[in-house]
Amino acid sequence: MTWHATWIVPLELQSSHFGKSRAGSLRIPPRDQGIKPAYSGAHAKLGVTPLASVEMSLKRLQMALAGAAGPDPRDALFRESAGDRMRRWLLGTAYACHPKRAGDLPHLLALSLADIARGGTRVPDQDATHDRPDTFAGVCRDISPETIMAAARLGFFPWCHFGPLKWWTRKQRMVLFLDEQHMPKRLRRDMKKSAYRVTFDQDFDAVVKACAGRRPGRPAGLTWVTPKIMRLYSDLHRQGHAHSFEVWSEDGRLVGGGYGIAVGRIFVTESQFSRESNTSKMGFATLNHHLAKWGLLLNDGKQHTPTIEAMGFREIPRAEFEGLLREHADAVVKPGPWTVEADLAAIAA
Numbered sequence: 001m002t003w004h005a006t007w008i009v010p011l012e013l014q015s016s017h018f019g020k021s022r023a024g025s026l027r028i029p030p031r032d033q034g035i036k037p038a039y040s041g042a043h044a045k046l047g048v049t050p051l052a053s054v055e056m057s058l059k060r061l062q063m064a065l066a067g068a069a070g071p072d073p074r075d076a077l078f079r080e081s082a083g084d085r086m087r088r089w090l091l092g093t094a095y096a097c098h099p100k101r102a103g104d105l106p107h108l109l110a111l112s113l114a115d116i117a118r119g120g121t122r123v124p125d126q127d128a129t130h131d132r133p134d135t136f137a138g139v140c141r142d143i144s145p146e147t148i149m150a151a152a153r154l155g156f157f158p159w160c161h162f163g164p165l166k167w168w169t170r171k172q173r174m175v176l177f178l179d180e181q182h183m184p185k186r187l188r189r190d191m192k193k194s195a196y197r198v199t200f201d202q203d204f205d206a207v208v209k210a211c212a213g214r215r216p217g218r219p220a221g222l223t224w225v226t227p228k229i230m231r232l233y234s235d236l237h238r239q240g241h242a243h244s245f246e247v248w249s250e251d252g253r254l255v256g257g258g259y260g261i262a263v264g265r266i267f268v269t270e271s272q273f274s275r276e277s278n279t280s281k282m283g284f285a286t287l288n289h290h291l292a293k294w295g296l297l298l299n300d301g302k303q304h305t306p307t308i309e310a311m312g313f314r315e316i317p318r319a320e321f322e323g324l325l326r327e328h329a330d331a332v333v334k335p336g337p338w339t340v341e342a343d344l345a346a347i348a349a
Contacts, residue, residue, distance in 0.1 A: 074205055077209055088222065088223065091219050092161030095161060095222060104132050108133045111133075112164075112166070120138065120164075121141055123154070124167040124169075137167035138166065139164050139167075143165055145236045151167060152263045152268060153263060154325065155169045155318065155322050156169050158232075160226070161222065161226075165228065165229075169318060172304075172316070173315065174300075174308060174309075174314070175301065176288060176313045178297065178299065181311065187281050188348045191282055191347065194345075196250075196279060196282060196344060198247050198282065199245070200338035200339055200340055201237070201337045204234065206246075206254055207257040207258065207259050208229075208271075210273045211225045225271055233261075240335060242262075243262060244257060245286060247279040247282055255274070256275060256280040257279075258270075258283060262334070264329040264330050265296045266299075266329060267287075267296055268299075268302075272284060281311075284308075285347060290342075295334075296334075297324065
């Protein structure tokens with residue numbers, strides 16, 4: 001299976017209900033446009049209840065009003081320099097042109113241009129994915145926290161190194177059924193004697209930023225966690241959908257972490273990072289322990305890696321994963337900010 005993060009047409013397909021004027025004041029839509037509920041009209045097929053529609057609309061208004069009150073600290077945290085942006089584009093191009101992926105580039109370009117000509121894809125269709133590139137589902141149009149959640153309920157996610165974000169799924173999903181969690185002996189031993197501390201939802205924005213940083217086996221600057229992705233998932237966190245785990249050293253440094261979104265009884269892991277040995281594994285084991293305790297069914301790791309396979313993750317067909325989403329994605333489980341209820345030693349015991 002091959003995956004493509006890039007293509008060469010740098011178009012943006014974004015819009016929003018709210019914005020700022022040059023002076024930084026709040027700009028309200030014209031009266032004839034109105035402030036529509038997040039899932040009204042053209043949004044009505046996003047697969048949520050009317051109550052959720054009202055709730056999301058209010059949250060978007062709250063975020064707009066908060067933005068008008070003063071500078072958003074996320075602007076500085078998520079900012080990318082021109083040099084870093086150029087490096088990401090160059091490395092993303094090299095990634096896409098790798099011999100095992102280059103053959104699909106003409107297909108990706110043609111399908112993307114055709115989708116843009118149609119206006120893009122707001123929420124992907126499970127019956128409209130492509131074999132080349134594998135399970136490509138369109139170019140994201142008007143992407144927002146709401147459309148990410150609607151797509152996640154269908155098994156899709158946005159992913160791209162540069163240019164417009166694109167929708168993808170997987171033919172095989174690497175998932176952990178939480179009653180099958182396995183903790184390797186070395187990890188269990190390290191957790192029992194560790195001085196690290198794990199928290200949930202204490203520094204989401206710093207975790208997302210760190211996930212875009214340098215890591216072993218990947219050139220510095222090659223990342224799909226772009227400033228746009230950071231902002232979108234940060235907004236999802238503020239809406240209560242996205243959650244982070246943080247691993248702290250004795251002296252209070254953030255040395256590991258990860259984040260993802262809760263889709264009913266299914267948690268979708270997005271990314272992780274480690275700055276010291278095994279820290280993300282410890283945090284991830286802590287997360288999975290709590291997900292099981294709170295009644296979630298599985299953790300979706302998306303694709304195979306040896307690390308998560310050692311923790312009990314296994315591949316299931318896309319059709320089975322979509323069936324689980326239909327059954328469990330609308331459940332209400334553990335609303336609000338998450339809190340760690342057991343330390344590393346207790347979890348490893």
